[in-house]
Amino acid sequence: MDNNKVIETIGLTKYFYDPVKFQVIKEVDLSINHGEFVSIVGRSGSGKSTLLYLLSTMDTDYEGELYIHNELVTGQLDAQLAKIRSEKIGFVFQFHYLLTEYNVLKNVMLPGLKLGKYSNEELEHRAIGHLKTLGMEKHALKMTNQLSGGEKQRVAIARALINDPLVIMGDEPTGNLDRKNGDLVFDIFKKLTEDFKQTILIVTHDTDFADKTDRIITMEDGRILL
Amino acid sequence: MNFKLILNIAFHLLIARLKQTVVAAVGVTFGIAMFIALVSFMNGLNELLDGLMLNRTPHVRLYNEVKPSENQPLDLSYKYKKNVNFINSIKPKDRGKSIYNANTIIKVLKEDKRIIDVAPKVTSSVLFNSGTIEIAGFVNGIDMVAEDKLFKISDYIKEGKVTDLSQNNSIIIGKGLADKMMLTIGDIIKISTSNGNLASLKIVGFSELGIAEIDNVMSYTSLATAQKILGQPKNYITDIQLNLYDKETAAAVAKEFHKAFNLDAMDFQTANAQFETGSTVRSIISYSVGIVLLIVAGFGIYNILNMMIYEKMDSIAILKATGFSGDDVKWIFISLSLIIGLTGGVFGLVFGYIFSVIIDNVPFETTSLPTVKTYPIDYNAVYYVIGISFALCTTVISGLFPALKASKVDPVEIIRGK
Numbered sequence: 001m002d003n004n005k006v007i008e009t010i011g012l013t014k015y016f017y018d019p020v021k022f023q024v025i026k027e028v029d030l031s032i033n034h035g036e037f038v039s040i041v042g043r044s045g046s047g048k049s050t051l052l053y054l055l056s057t058m059d060t061d062y063e064g065e066l067y068i069h070n071e072l073v074t075g076q077l078d079a080q081l082a083k084i085r086s087e088k089i090g091f092v093f094q095f096h097y098l099l100t101e102y103n104v105l106k107n108v109m110l111p112g113l114k115l116g117k118y119s120n121e122e123l124e125h126r127a128i129g130h131l132k133t134l135g136m137e138k139h140a141l142k143m144t145n146q147l148s149g150g151e152k153q154r155v156a157i158a159r160a161l162i163n164d165p166l167v168i169m170g171d172e173p174t175g176n177l178d179r180k181n182g183d184l185v186f187d188i189f190k191k192l193t194e195d196f197k198q199t200i201l202i203v204t205h206d207t208d209f210a211d212k213t214d215r216i217i218t219m220e221d222g223r224i225l226l
Numbered sequence: 227m228n229f230k231l232i233l234n235i236a237f238h239l240l241i242a243r244l245k246q247t248v249v250a251a252v253g254v255t256f257g258i259a260m261f262i263a264l265v266s267f268m269n270g271l272n273e274l275l276d277g278l279m280l281n282r283t284p285h286v287r288l289y290n291e292v293k294p295s296e297n298q299p300l301d302l303s304y305k306y307k308k309n310v311n312f313i314n315s316i317k318p319k320d321r322g323k324s325i326y327n328a329n330t331i332i333k334v335l336k337e338d339k340r341i342i343d344v345a346p347k348v349t350s351s352v353l354f355n356s357g358t359i360e361i362a363g364f365v366n367g368i369d370m371v372a373e374d375k376l377f378k379i380s381d382y383i384k385e386g387k388v389t390d391l392s393q394n395n396s397i398i399i400g401k402g403l404a405d406k407m408m409l410t411i412g413d414i415i416k417i418s419t420s421n422g423n424l425a426s427l428k429i430v431g432f433s434e435l436g437i438a439e440i441d442n443v444m445s446y447t448s449l450a451t452a453q454k455i456l457g458q459p460k461n462y463i464t465d466i467q468l469n470l471y472d473k474e475t476a477a478a479v480a481k482e483f484h485k486a487f488n489l490d491a492m493d494f495q496t497a498n499a500q501f502e503t504g505s506t507v508r509s510i511i512s513y514s515v516g517i518v519l520l521i522v523a524g525f526g527i528y529n530i531l532n533m534m535i536y537e538k539m540d541s542i543a544i545l546k547a548t549g550f551s552g553d554d555v556k557w558i559f560i561s562l563s564l565i566i567g568l569t570g571g572v573f574g575l576v577f578g579y580i581f582s583v584i585i586d587n588v589p590f591e592t593t594s595l596p597t598v599k600t601y602p603i604d605y606n607a608v609y610y611v612i613g614i615s616f617a618l619c620t621t622v623i624s625g626l627f628p629a630l631k632a633s634k635v636d637p638v639e640i641i642r643g644k
C-alpha cells in the first residue's frame with residue numbers, strides 16, 4: 001500500500017471467439033499512478049477500447065490480474081464490481097448516454113444517488129458545483145434533448161465527477177465533437193488534473209489530443225509499446 | 227439497495243412511455259374487473275340458490291325410512307350363520323314413520339354443544355278439499371319458534387304470521403295452493419289424511435317460497451294441530467331437524483346419530499348434492515375466466531417491458547457503467563411491472579365494483595323465482611383481495627423474464643456498438 005498506483009494489471013490477456021478465436025489483448029502489464037493524465041493511442045483495431053473496458057471492470061472475461069487501488073478486482077461478483085465502479089470510476093464515452101427521462105441536474109446526480117454517500121441536498125449542491133466548473137450551471141434544469149452535442153458531453157463529464165472518482169476513464173470522449181468543443185473538453189480534463197490532481201485515462205486516436213497529455217501509451221496489435 | 231431511487235427510475239421510465247403503460251394497465255384493469263364482476267355474480271347466484279334450497283334444509287335430518295329390516299330372521303339363526311344367505315322377495319317392514327322416543331332424543335340433542343337448535347316436525351301427505359276440488363299436498367306440523375330460528379320460515383310467510391299458528395286449528399298454506407283453490411285468509415280449508423281423518427282448519431296466512439312446485443303443495447300448522455288431524459298422540463314426531471354450528475361436519479354428525487339413535491340420518495350435503503355441484507361449477511367458471519383474462523393482460527405487460535428494454539438499452543448500459551448492479555436493474559423492471567399491476571389492479575377493483583352494482587340493478591324476473599327482482603350479486607371483500615393478489619402475481623411473473631433479461635444486459639456490448 002506504500003505506492004500510489006490507481007490501476008495495475010499483471011499479464012492481462014483477452015480472447016475473442018467469434019467468428020474465430022483470436023487474442024485481442026496480449027499479456028499487458030500496466031500501471032497508472034495517482035494524478036496522471038494518460039492517453040492510450042494506437043491504430044484502429046489495435047485493442048484500445050477492449051483494454052479500457054477490461055480496466056473499467058465491466059468486461060470480466062479475461063485472464064491475468066487487475067488491481068484497482070491495490071485491491072484485486074479479478075474474480076469479484078457483479079454487485080461488488082458495481083460498487084467499485086460507483087465509488088472509484090467515472091466514465092465518459094464517445095456517446096453521452098444521458099437519460100432523456102431526467103433533466104441535466106438529475107442526470108449528474110444519479111450515480112451519487114446510487115452510491116448514497118451524500119444527502120440529496122448535498123448532492124445537488126455538488127452537482128451544481130461541477131456544472132459550474134464546466135460552465136453548464138445555467139442549463140441545470142433543462143432536459144437533455146435541449147442541449148448541443150458539446151454541452152451534453154460536458155454534462156456527462158460532470159456526471160463522471162459526482163462521486164469524486166479515483167480515476168476518470170474515457171473512450172474517445174471527443175470523437176463526436178468538432179475541434180472547438182473537443183478542445184474545450186480537453187481543457188476541462190487538463191484543469192481537473194492540474195487543480196484537483198484527478199487521475200484520467202483516455203482512449204483516443206486524436207494525436208493532437210494525446211500529445212498534450214502527461215503520458216502516452218501506444219498500443220499495437222494487442223500489446224503496449226514502451 | 228436504494229428502493230426509493232429504483233422506484234424513482236422505474237416511474238420516470240413509465241412516464242416516458244405513458245401510452246403503452248396505460249394500455250398494459252388497462253389490460254390488467256379489464257381482467258380484474260371482469261373477474262370481480264363474474265365471481266360476485268356467480269356467487270350471488272350460488273347464494274340465491276343456496277338460500278332457496280340449502281338454507282331450508284336442515285344440516286342433519288333424523289327420520290324413519292320405509293325399508294326392509296337390516297337384520298332378517300335368518301341372520302339370527304345359528305345354523306346358517308356361516309352361510310351366505312340369499313333371501314328373495316323381501317318386503318319393507320312398516321315401523322311407522324313415527325320416531326320412537328322422540329322427546330328423549332330431542333332432549334339429548336338440545337344438550338349437545340355442537341348443535342344450534344333442534345326442530346321437531348310432523349309431515350304427512352294429505353288431500354286439500356275446497357268445495358268440489360281436491361288437491362294432493364303436504365302438511366307440516368312445526369315447532370314455530372325452532373323452525374323460525376333455524377330456517378327463517380317467517381321470511382317466506384307473505385301474509386299472516388307464523389305465530390298465528392298457535393291458535394287452535396289454524397293453517398298457513400302455500401300461495402300457489404291458495405290461488406288454485408281461490409282461498410283467502412279467514413277461509414276454512416278441509417283436509418283429509420291418508421288414514422281417513424277429516425279436519426277443517428282456518429287459514430291464517432300464505433307462504434311463498436318462490437318455487438312453484440313447493441308453493442303449490444305445501445302447508446304449515448302447529449305440531450299439536452298436525453298430531454290432532456292425523457289422529458296421533460302428543461309424542462308423534464316424524465322428523466327431527468337440527469342445525470350445527472359447523473355445518474361442514476354434518477356428514478360425520480349424521481353418521482354418529484344414525485348409530486346412536488338407530489334412525490336414518492340425512493346430512494344436507496347428501497340431500498342437496500346437485501346444488502353443491504352447481505355451485506362448484508359456477509365458481510370454477512368464474513375463476514378460470516378471470517385467470518384467462520389475467521394471462522392475456524400478463525402478455526401485454528411482458529410485451530411492453532420487452533419493448534422498453536430494447537428502447538432503453540442505452541440507459542441500462544449507462545446505469546450499469548455508473549454503479550448500478552444487475553440486481554438493481556432487475557428491480558427497476560420488476561417495479562415497473564408492479565406499478566402497472568398495482569394501478570391496473572386497483573382500477574380493476576373499482577370497475578369490478580361498478581360492474582357488480584350495475585348487474586345488481588339489472589331487472590331479472592322469472593315466474594319460478596317471484597321473490598327475485600334483480601340479478602343477484604354477492605359483495606364479498608375476499609374476491610377483491612383475491613383479485614388484487616392475482617393482478618400482482620401475474621404482473622410480477624410477466625415482468626420477471628424481461629427483468630432478468632435487463633439485468634443480464636452487457637454494457638460493454640452496448641457502449642462499444644456506438
Ligand SMILES: Nc1ncnc2c1ncn2[C@@H]1O[C@H](COP(=O)(O)OP(=O)(O)O)[C@@H](O)[C@H]1O
Nearest residue numbers: 016018019024043044045046047048049050051
Ligand atoms: N465483440 C467482439 N467480438 C469479436 N471481435 C471483436 C469484438 N469487439 C471488437 N473486436 C475486435 O477486436 C479488435 C480490437 O477492437 P477495439 O478494442 O475496439 O479496437 P480499437 O478501440 O483500438 O479500435 C478489433 O479487431 C475488433 O474487430
Ligand SMILES: [Mg+2]
Nearest residue numbers: 048049050171
Ligand atoms: Mg475503440
